[in-house]
Amino acid sequence: MSSAREEILQATTALLEKQGSHATGLNEIIRESGAPKGSLYYYFPEGKDQLVSEAVLAAGQGVAARIRANLADIGLAAFILRIAENVESSGFAAGSPLTAVAMETATTNERINLACREAYGLLVTAFQDYLQTNGVEPGRALEQATFITAAIEGGIILSRTYHTADPLRTVAGQLGLLRFGVF
Amino acid sequence: MSSAREEILQATTALLEKQGSHATGLNEIIRESGAPKGSLYYYFPEGKDQLVSEAVLAAGQGVAARIRANLADIGLAAFILRIAENVESSGFAAGSPLTAVAMETATTNERINLACREAYGLLVTAFQDYLQTNGVEPGRALEQATFITAAIEGGIILSRTYHTADPLRTVAGQLGLLRFGVF
DNA sequence: GTCTATATGCAGATAGAC
DNA sequence: GTCTATCTGCATATAGAC
Numbered sequence: 389m390s391s392a393r394e395e396i397l398q399a400t401t402a403l404l405e406k407q408g409s410h411a412t413g414l415n416e417i418i419r420e421s422g423a424p425k426g427s428l429y430y431y432f433p434e435g436k437d438q439l440v441s442e443a444v445l446a447a448g449q450g451v452a453a454r455i456r457a458n459l460a461d462i463g464l465a466a467f468i469l470r471i472a473e474n475v476e477s478s479g480f481a482a483g484s485p486l487t488a489v490a491m492e493t494a495t496t497n498e499r500i501n502l503a504c505r506e507a508y509g510l511l512v513t514a515f516q517d518y519l520q521t522n523g524v525e526p527g528r529a530l531e532q533a534t535f536i537t538a539a540i541e542g543g544i545i546l547s548r549t550y551h552t553a554d555p556l557r558t559v560a561g562q563l564g565l566l567r568f569g570v571f
Numbered sequence: 572m573s574s575a576r577e578e579i580l581q582a583t584t585a586l587l588e589k590q591g592s593h594a595t596g597l598n599e600i601i602r603e604s605g606a607p608k609g610s611l612y613y614y615f616p617e618g619k620d621q622l623v624s625e626a627v628l629a630a631g632q633g634v635a636a637r638i639r640a641n642l643a644d645i646g647l648a649a650f651i652l653r654i655a656e657n658v659e660s661s662g663f664a665a666g667s668p669l670t671a672v673a674m675e676t677a678t679t680n681e682r683i684n685l686a687c688r689e690a691y692g693l694l695v696t697a698f699q700d701y702l703q704t705n706g707v708e709p710g711r712a713l714e715q716a717t718f719i720t721a722a723i724e725g726g727i728i729l730s731r732t733y734h735t736a737d738p739l740r741t742v743a744g745q746l747g748l749l750r751f752g753v754f
Numbered sequence: 755g756t757c758t759a760t761a762t763g764c765a766g767a768t769a770g771a772c
Numbered sequence: 773g774t775c776t777a778t779c780t781g782c783a784t785a786t787a788g789a790c
Contacts, residue, residue, distance in 0.1 A: 390755095392755090392756095406678060406679065407593075407675050407676075407678075407679050408591055408593060408671070408674060408675040410590075410591060410593035410594040410675075411592075411593040411675055411679070413782075413783065413784085414783080414784065414785090415782085415783085415784095424755075424756055424757085425756075425757075425758090426755070426756035426757045426758085427755065427756060429785075429786080430755060430756075431755095435784070435785070436783095436784070436785090479678060480677055480678055481677070481678045484674075487670070487674050487728060488591070488671060488674035488675055490728055490731070490732045491591060491667075491670050491671035491674070491728060491731065492590050492591040492593075492594055492671055492675075493590075494663055494664070494731040494732055494734075495589060495590075495662060495663055495664045495731075496589065496590050496594070501732065504732050505732055505733055508729060508732055508733075531741045531744065531745065532745070534729065534738050534741045534742075535722065535741055535742055535745040535746075537725065537729065538721075538722050538723075538724075538725025538726045538728070538729055538738060538741075538742050539718065539721050539722045539725055540721075540725065541721075541724070541725035541728055541729075542720065542721025542722055542723065542724035542725035542726075542728075543721045543725075545670055545673055545674060545721070545724055545725075546691060546717065546720065546721055546724075548673070548674065548677040548678075549673045549677055549684065549687050549688055549691055550688055550691075551677075555717050555721060558714045558717045558718055558721075559717075559718055559721050561714065562714065562715065562718040563718075566749075573773095575773085575774095596764075596765065596766085597765080597766065597767090598764085598765085598766095607773075607774055607775080608774075608775075608776090609773070609774035609775045609776085610773065610774060612767075612768080613773060613774075614773095618766070618767065619765095619766065619767090
């Protein structure tokens, strides 16, 4: 696997997370990634749309993998508290690599919008599988997974805006009270 | 009151809602607003940051006013369903004038970030007041209001991304089950 | 695979006429 | 209050050398 390609994707994800798509320039991506400047259009010949779409999808896969790796072990509330810690320790520059891009492009860039759908789908399905494993029937699990995803996304927005992990902790507490999958 | 100034603010809000701050150009704002081109820097001498900050704050005031005007009458679930209809009827171009801007600027533009905090504060307080009126004690009301705000924001993100009001309807249903302020 | 140079366009902002 | 002209800078993208 090309390491330059991976470095470009990772730098792109971090910048999308921090400031969205339109504010992120290709020069900035190259600078942050440390990858060779000439390699950007070599690895991503279709330009920025391709790069952003792939970064969004890779980010969704990464988050879904973390859900699957940790949620069953520690439970939902603790999982969200872990997100809160990550948001905080990033100086509120990270948290949800999808939100800003999804909102910017929902009706203005079809290719990236489709990537966002696919990425969010991975998250929702990961939560849904967890709930079904805990005995929730599929339809109900999808609704609850959608709700959980929405609440976490919203908590990230508020925490990043206010530069405090409190809103995410509140979301963890309130969702924790619901004991999804238990009753 | 100057009508050109108001038209510029309203056009700005709509564009911020649709595509965020960085993707929105001053020329685009003038074109959409129908306001005289020469008046932008006359009414907003500090430039784009001032314009966006004022638009964000005005949007927050507008949303808070709608919460106060309708929530007590129709209840939380119906209120969210009304949001879902608005998002749908805008062709998923509208819904939350704050989210995209808040995420783009959380750590990259202090002035706009402060405007976002103020605006979100207005929403949370409006929900909190509603809950307290229904007998929830203040601390608990703040937590529930934060949770409600987060869940709605997240629902808007998912609905706009998927071009369907379903996620917001799910949020309405799930939050409705909780009967905040009732027990 | 990676480089530099460059094409083209639009961004935000300012000056000064009217 | 509103206009046009213009400054400066950066954006994405491409061409072509190495």
